[in-house]
Amino acid sequence: MKFYNLFLATLLFLFVTSFSSNDEQKFVQFKINSISGKDQALLIDQKMREIPGIEMSRTDHLSSTYHCVMISGFDYEEVNFKNWFLELGYTISCFNKGIQNQDNWIPAYQLKNCQ
Numbered sequence: 001m002k003f004y005n006l007f008l009a010t011l012l013f014l015f016v017t018s019f020s021s022n023d024e025q026k027f028v029q030f031k032i033n034s035i036s037g038k039d040q041a042l043l044i045d046q047k048m049r050e051i052p053g054i055e056m057s058r059t060d061h062l063s064s065t066y067h068c069v070m071i072s073g074f075d076y077e078e079v080n081f082k083n084w085f086l087e088l089g090y091t092i093s094c095f096n097k098g099i100q101n102q103d104n105w106i107p108a109y110q111l112k113n114c115q
Contacts, residue, residue, distance in 0.1 A: 026074070027069050027099075028081060029095075029106060030065070030066055035064050051076075053074025055068075056069040063112040067105070
């Protein structure tokens with residue numbers, strides 16, 4: 001009976017750890033250097049949501065910041081975002097990327113004022 005319980009506990013542990021490591025989402029945030037209005041922010045979000053793997057996209061024109069979450073299995077880099085935003089007519093700075101629910105987001109007011 002002890003062996004059976006140990007076997008079940010080990011199986012459960014392996015299942016949970018494999019599930020959590022495969023379900024790791026990444027977040028990205030940065031400053032948009034030249035955005036001026038709500039319509040521009042809505043257009044950016046619309047275009048970014050068309051990119052495979054972008055689960056959530058939020059552009060704040062008041063703080064000139066961008067935030068997104070990528071689904072598990074997608075791991076875009078800074079160069080990808082720079083190119084996408086250049087195609088939309090914007091430059092970006094103060095790029096920050098991390099693991100959702102593990103790494104810290106930079107507060108929007110700090111991101112807005114970063115150099």
